[in-house]
Amino acid sequence: xxxxxxxxxxxxxxxxxxxxxxxxxxxxxxxxxxxxxxxxxxxxxxxxxxxxxxxxxxxxxxxxxxxxxxxxxxxxxxxxxxxxxxxxxxxxxxxxxxxxxxxxxxxxxxxxxxxxx
Amino acid sequence: xxxxxxxxxxxxxxxxxxxxxxxxxxxxxxxxxxxxxxxxxxxxxxxxxxxxxxxxxxxxxxxxxxxxxxxxxxxxxxxxxxxxxxxxxxxxxxxxxxxxxxxxxxxxxxxx
Numbered sequence: 001x002x003x004x005x006x007x008x009x010x011x012x013x014x015x016x017x018x019x020x021x022x023x024x025x026x027x028x029x030x031x032x033x034x035x036x037x038x039x040x041x042x043x044x045x046x047x048x049x050x051x052x053x054x055x056x057x058x059x060x061x062x063x064x065x066x067x068x069x070x071x072x073x074x075x076x077x078x079x080x081x082x083x084x085x086x087x088x089x090x091x092x093x094x095x096x097x098x099x100x101x102x103x104x105x106x107x108x109x110x111x112x113x114x115x116x117x
Numbered sequence: 118x119x120x121x122x123x124x125x126x127x128x129x130x131x132x133x134x135x136x137x138x139x140x141x142x143x144x145x146x147x148x149x150x151x152x153x154x155x156x157x158x159x160x161x162x163x164x165x166x167x168x169x170x171x172x173x174x175x176x177x178x179x180x181x182x183x184x185x186x187x188x189x190x191x192x193x194x195x196x197x198x199x200x201x202x203x204x205x206x207x208x209x210x211x212x213x214x215x216x217x218x219x220x221x222x223x224x225x226x227x228x229x
Contacts, residue, residue, distance in 0.1 A: 042222065043222060045207060045209070104175075
């Protein structure tokens with residue numbers, strides 16, 4: 001069975017500093033996808049970044065980067081130069097392949113990030 | 118391009134009633150997935166529809182059902198509501214279901 005573990009229920013970071021949110025996963029699939037989503041208090045899930053299991057380079061999207069360590073089964077999110085608007089819940093998610101898994105994401109419990117001015 | 122839309126945004130029902138939630142995916146997307154989010158259980162997958170067919174189903178009782186129309190819009194229905202059904206219901210769309218899913222704003226359901 002697939003599982004996502006986020007061990008940090010809450011984190012604080014000073015504005016303009018970098019922060020790393022931890023995510024470890026467990027799967028027996030050879031091919032899978034890893035995602036990070038941001039959920040502000042409004043409730044909408046906002047896609048941040050994606051990493052495929054066969055991608056050799058770590059994914060980056062603006063201030064977001066994914067530190068992918070396949071052997072350790074970890075997919076940590078790094079946010080550089082934190083902004084006040086980054087305060088939100090962050091979820092790590094995994095989708096297994098092959099394609100018969102379809103559109104099913106497994107989510108971790110989330111990490112609440114608070115950015116201090 | 119318009120994002121995923123969900124209606125209604127807020128809903129209050131009483132135990133025993135039924136409810137129907139609607140989701141309109143991003144134009145061109147054919148896969149719609151539904152998730153339930155509660156403080157205790159977190160985000161849990163309900164089901165996924167692709168081209169009007171249910172392709173995946175999570176571990177929820179039969180009171181939870183859904184369907185998808187030919188224009189890819191999807192509805193989910195919960196019959197005989199229980200207090201524990203109070204949650205944020207999120208739908209997400211993608212083209213095939215196998216790549217990035219984009220979420221709607223959710224429907225907050227309160228069962229009294």
